[in-house]
Amino acid sequence: RDSQQVDTEHLSRWEKWRRTSSKSLKKALSEVKGLSSYLVLWRQDIHSIEGKFGTGIQSYFSFLRFLVLLNFIIFILVFSFVTLPTVISKYGIFNSTIAYISPKFIEDICTIYKPSGNKGLVYFYTYLKDLLSGTGFLEVTSLFYGYYSIDAVWISIMRYNLPLAYLLATFAYLALSFLWIIKRSVEGFKHNLVHDADPFQSYCNKVFAGWDFCITDPHAARLKHRSLQYELQTDLQEEKLKQKIAERSMEEKLRIYSLRIFINIIVIAILSGCFYSIYKVTVFSQENSNNIDNANSQVNLLVQYLPSIVITLANFIGPLIFSFLIRFEDYTPAFEIKLTLLRCVFVRLANIGVLLFSLWSRISDCGSDKCKPFGYNYKLYPCWESDVGQEMYKLMIFDFIVILAVALFVDFPRKLLVAHCSCKLVQWFGHKEFEISDNVLEIIYGQTICWIGTFFSPLLPAIATIKYFIIFYVKKIVLIHTRKPAARPIRASSSNFFFLVVLLIGLLLAFIPLGVSIARIPSSKACGPFRNFNTSWEVIPDTILQFPTGLQQVLFGMASEAFAVPFFVILCIIMFYVIALARAHKRVVEQLREQLVLESRDKMFLIRKIAEAQR
Amino acid sequence: GAMGGSASLIPRDLLGEYQELTFLSKQEILLAYKRFSELLPKEERENAYSTRVPKSQILTLPELRANPFQHRICHVFSTSETRDDSMSFEDFLDMLSVFSDSATSDIKSHYAFRIFDFDDDGTLDRKDLEQLVNCLTGQGEESRLSSAEMEQLIQNILEESDIDKDGTINLSEFQHVVSRSPDFASSFKIVL
Numbered sequence: 001r002d003s004q005q006v007d008t009e010h011l012s013r014w015e016k017w018r019r020t021s022s023k024s025l026k027k028a029l030s031e032v033k034g035l036s037s038y039l040v041l042w043r044q045d046i047h048s049i050e051g052k053f054g055t056g057i058q059s060y061f062s063f064l065r066f067l068v069l070l071n072f073i074i075f076i077l078v079f080s081f082v083t084l085p086t087v088i089s090k091y092g093i094f095n096s097t098i099a100y101i102s103p104k105f106i107e108d109i110c111t112i113y114k115p116s117g118n119k120g121l122v123y124f125y126t127y128l129k130d131l132l133s134g135t136g137f138l139e140v141t142s143l144f145y146g147y148y149s150i151d152a153v154w155i156s157i158m159r160y161n162l163p164l165a166y167l168l169a170t171f172a173y174l175a176l177s178f179l180w181i182i183k184r185s186v187e188g189f190k191h192n193l194v195h196d197a198d199p200f201q202s203y204c205n206k207v208f209a210g211w212d213f214c215i216t217d218p219h220a221a222r223l224k225h226r227s228l229q230y231e232l233q234t235d236l237q238e239e240k241l242k243q244k245i246a247e248r249s250m251e252e253k254l255r256i257y258s259l260r261i262f263i264n265i266i267v268i269a270i271l272s273g274c275f276y277s278i279y280k281v282t283v284f285s286q287e288n289s290n291n292i293d294n295a296n297s298q299v300n301l302l303v304q305y306l307p308s309i310v311i312t313l314a315n316f317i318g319p320l321i322f323s324f325l326i327r328f329e330d331y332t333p334a335f336e337i338k339l340t341l342l343r344c345v346f347v348r349l350a351n352i353g354v355l356l357f358s359l360w361s362r363i364s365d366c367g368s369d370k371c372k373p374f375g376y377n378y379k380l381y382p383c384w385e386s387d388v389g390q391e392m393y394k395l396m397i398f399d400f401i402v403i404l405a406v407a408l409f410v411d412f413p414r415k416l417l418v419a420h421c422s423c424k425l426v427q428w429f430g431h432k433e434f435e436i437s438d439n440v441l442e443i444i445y446g447q448t449i450c451w452i453g454t455f456f457s458p459l460l461p462a463i464a465t466i467k468y469f470i471i472f473y474v475k476k477i478v479l480i481h482t483r484k485p486a487a488r489p490i491r492a493s494s495s496n497f498f499f500l501v502v503l504l505i506g507l508l509l510a511f512i513p514l515g516v517s518i519a520r521i522p523s524s525k526a527c528g529p530f531r532n533f534n535t536s537w538e539v540i541p542d543t544i545l546q547f548p549t550g551l552q553q554v555l556f557g558m559a560s561e562a563f564a565v566p567f568f569v570i571l572c573i574i575m576f577y578v579i580a581l582a583r584a585h586k587r588v589v590e591q592l593r594e595q596l597v598l599e600s601r602d603k604m605f606l607i608r609k610i611a612e613a614q615r
Numbered sequence: 616g617a618m619g620g621s622a623s624l625i626p627r628d629l630l631g632e633y634q635e636l637t638f639l640s641k642q643e644i645l646l647a648y649k650r651f652s653e654l655l656p657k658e659e660r661e662n663a664y665s666t667r668v669p670k671s672q673i674l675t676l677p678e679l680r681a682n683p684f685q686h687r688i689c690h691v692f693s694t695s696e697t698r699d700d701s702m703s704f705e706d707f708l709d710m711l712s713v714f715s716d717s718a719t720s721d722i723k724s725h726y727a728f729r730i731f732d733f734d735d736d737g738t739l740d741r742k743d744l745e746q747l748v749n750c751l752t753g754q755g756e757e758s759r760l761s762s763a764e765m766e767q768l769i770q771n772i773l774e775e776s777d778i779d780k781d782g783t784i785n786l787s788e789f790q791h792v793v794s795r796s797p798d799f800a801s802s803f804k805i806v807l
Contacts, residue, residue, distance in 0.1 A: 023635060027634065031640075031641070047806070202775055202796075203768065203771045203772050203775060204772055204775045204776050204792045204793075204796060205796040205797065205798055205799075207744075207747065207748060207751065207768075207772060208727065208731070208789075208792070208793055208796060208799065209793070209796045209798040209799035209802050209803065210751050210798075210802070211682075211683065211684070211750075211751055211802065212802045213682060213714065213802060213803055213804055213805050214802070214804060214805065214806070215681055215682075216677040216678055216680075216681055217677075217681060218680065218681045220681070221681035221682075221683075222753070225683075225751070225752055225753030225758060226753065226758070228751050228752055228753075229751075229752040229753065229758055229760070232748070232751075232752065232760065232764075232768060233760065233764060236764050236767050236768060239767070239771075593778055596778045596779055597778065597779060597780060599779065600778075600779030600780060600781060603779075
C-alpha cells in the first residue's frame with residue numbers, strides 16, 4: 001500500500017487517468033467473472049471432490065463435465081440445422097412445405113421400405129423392446145436417418161437444402177469437437193514439448209508441488225501423505241531399477257527380448273480372437289434378427305444385443321489379461337502403466353471398428369448378384385443407415401446399463417461385504433479403488449460411439465448428454481462411499497493431457513468409418529436425404545456445380561493436385577521450422593545453465609582470492 | 616441478510632483498496648471477512664479488522680487444519696511484532712491473496728520459498744529439504760523415508776535444481792525450477 005502511494009505522487013495527470021481507468025476496467029471485468037462463475041455447471045460439487053480426494057480425481061470429473069457440454073452443443077447444432085426444419089415443415093408451421101424426393105429410378109424394387117411401426121393391438125412389452133433396440137415405433141421417429149427423406153424445405157419463399165445441411169452439420173460437429181479438444185490440450189502439450197529432456201515427472205515437481213493445498217479433510221490428508229510416500233519410494237526404486245537395467249548382460253537382454261516378442265504375439269492372438277468373435281456374432285445377430293418368425297420373442301432381444309454383450313465382455317476381460325501378462329515383460333513400472341493403457345485403448349476402439357466392418361461387409365455383400373445395380377444389398381437392408389444407427393443406439397444404451405449395473409450390483413454389495421464381514425478372503429478382496437484410467441476409457445468409448453452414430457441417428461448426442469449427466473452423479477456417489485483412492489496416484493497435469501490425447505485418438509478413429517460411409521458406400525435409395533445421389537458425398541459437388549463459374553473454377557482448383565501438393569509442402573516446412581525453433585530454444589537454455597555454473601565457480605575463485613589477499 | 620450485514624462493516628473505500636492491493640474479488644473478500652470474524656469471540660466481532668487472532672484459533676480453519684505446513688504459513692504471513700504468529704485481518708487477506716487462483720506464479724513461488732525455508736536463513740539447504748520431505752510423507756515413524764532413500768532423494772533434488780552447485784537452493788533457483796513444474800499452480804491454491 002505504501003509503495004503504491006509513493007508511486008502515484010510522481011505520475012503525471014495522463015498517467016493517473018490511465019491508471020484509474022485500467023483499475024475500473026479490471027473491477028468491471030472481475031464483477032462479470034464473479035457473476036459468470038455462478039453459471040458454471042457443478043462448480044460446488046467438483047470443488048468438494050477436490051477438497052476430499054485431490055486434484056487427480058477431480059480432473060476426471062472436470063473431464064466428464066467437458067463431455068456433457070460438448071455433447072450438448074453438438075446436439076444443439078444438429079438439432080437446429082437438421083431436425084428442426086424437418087419437424088417444422090412436417091407440421092406446416094411458418095407456412096413451410098416439403099418437397100419430397102421423387103426417385104429418379106423407375107425400378108421400384110429398391111425403394112420399398114416399410115419400417116414396421118406398431119399397428120394394432122400390441123403388448124406393452126413390445127414398447128419396451130422397441131425402446132431398447134431402436135426398432136418398431138422408434139425406427140420411424142426423427143431419431144434415425146430414415147425419417148429425413150426430404151429434398152428441400154420451403155419456408156415462405158426460401159429454399160432450405162436439407163441434404164446439404166445434413167452433411168455440413170456432420171462436418172461441423174466433427175470440426176467443432178476437434179478444435180475444442182485441441183484448444184484444451186494445448187496447455188499440456190506445451191509442457192510436454194519443452195520438458196522433453198527432463199523426466200516427465202521430476203523429483204522437484206513431486207516435492208515442491210506435491211502437497212495439494214486444497215485438501216480440507218483430515219482423512220483425505222492422511223491418504224495423501226501415504227500416497228506421496230508411496231510415490232516417492234516407487235520413484236526411487238525405479239531409478240535403482242533403471243541403473244540395474246543399464247548394467248544387464250548380453251544373454252539376459254536376449255532372454256528378455258525374446259520373452260517380450262512371445263508375449264506380444266500372445267497379445268495379438270488374443271486381439272484377433274476378440275475381433276473374430278465380434279465379427280461372427282454380428283453376422284449371426286443380423287441374420288437372426290431379420291427373421292420375422294421370432295420377431296416378438298424375448299430371445300430376439302437377446303440376439304439383437306449380442307454384439308454389445310460380446311464387446312463389453314471383451315472390453316472387460318482384455319485389460320485383465322493385459323495387466324496379468326505385462327508382469328512378465330519386466331519393464332519399469334511407469335512404462336508398464338503406459339503400455340497397458342495403450343493396449344486397453346486399442347482394444348476398446350478397435351472393437352467398435354470391427355463391429356462396423358462386419359456390418360458393412362454384410363451391406364456390401366454383393367456375391368451372386370444381390371446388389372445390382374445399386375451397389376448395396378437392398379433386399380436385406382433397404383435403409384442401411386438406419387440399421388447402423390440402431391446398432392450404435394444399442395451400443396450406447398447397453399453401455400449405460402452396464403455402468404449403472406456395475407455401480408449398483410458390484411460396488412455397493414462389495415462395500416457392504418467388506419464393512420460387515422471380516423473373514424480373510426473378503427478383506428483381501430478389499431475396497432474397490434477408484435481407478436481413474438478405467439473410468440476414463442469407459443467414457444471415451446461412449447463418446448466415440450456417439451461421434452460415429454450421430455450421422456446415422458441425429459438425436460444421439462441428446463441421449464449422450466443425459467447419459468453423462470446421470471453418470472456424473474452415479475460416480476460421485478460411488479466415490480464418496482467407496483473412499484479408497486488408487487494406490488498409484490495420477491497427477492493432475494499429466495492426467496488432463498492423457499485424457500485429451502486418448503479422446504483425440506477416438507475422434508480421429510471416428511473419422512474413418514464416417515469417411516467410408518459418406519464417400520464410398522452408396523447411400524440407400526429407399527430412405528434418407530441422399531436418395532437421389534450415388535453417395536452421400538455427392539451433394540457437395542452437385543451444389544458446387546450450381547455456383548457461378550468463377551467460383552466453381554476456384555473451388556475445383558483448390559481440390560486439384562496443383563494446389564494440394566504445394567500446400568502440403570508448405571505445411572511441412574512450417575512444421576520443421578517450429579520444431580527447429582523449439583530445439584534451438586532448448587539449446588539456449590542448456591547453454592545458459594552451463595554459464596550459471598561457470599559464474600558460480602568464478603565467484604568462489606574470487607572469494608578465495610580476496611580471502612588470501614586479506615591475510 | 617448476513618452477507619449484507621458484513622458488507623456494511625467494511626467501509627466501501629477500504630473494500631475497494633483491498634480489491635486493488637490483493638488478487639481477490641469482492642465476494643472473496645467479504646467471505647474472508649465473514650470467516651475471519653467467526654474465529655473471534657462474539658464481543659470482539661465489531662472490530663474484526665483491527666484485532667489479531669491467536670495462532671491456535673487460525674489453525675482451526677478447515678483449510679489449514681489438515682495442512683502439514685500450517686505452522687510455517689502462519690509464521691510467514693503474520694506481521695505481529697511480538698512474534699507470536701497471530702494474524703490480523705489484513706494478514707489473513709494477504710495469505711488468501713497469495714493462495715488465490717489469480718495470483719501470479721511469481722508471487723506464489725516467492726511465498727512458497729519462504730514457507731519451505733524452515734530455518735529462515737534465505738536458502739533451502741539439506742536440513743530444510745529433509746524437513747520438507749518429512750512434512751510431505753506425514754507424521755509418525757513408519758511414514759518417514761529411510762535415511763538411504765532420503766539421501767538419494769535430496770541428491771536428486773539438488774541435481775535438478777541447484778544450478779550453481781553450492782549445495783543449497785536460493786530464491787531464483789527455486790523460482791526457476793517451480794516455473795517449469797506443471798502442477799505447482801494447481802496445487803498451491805486455497806479457496807474458501
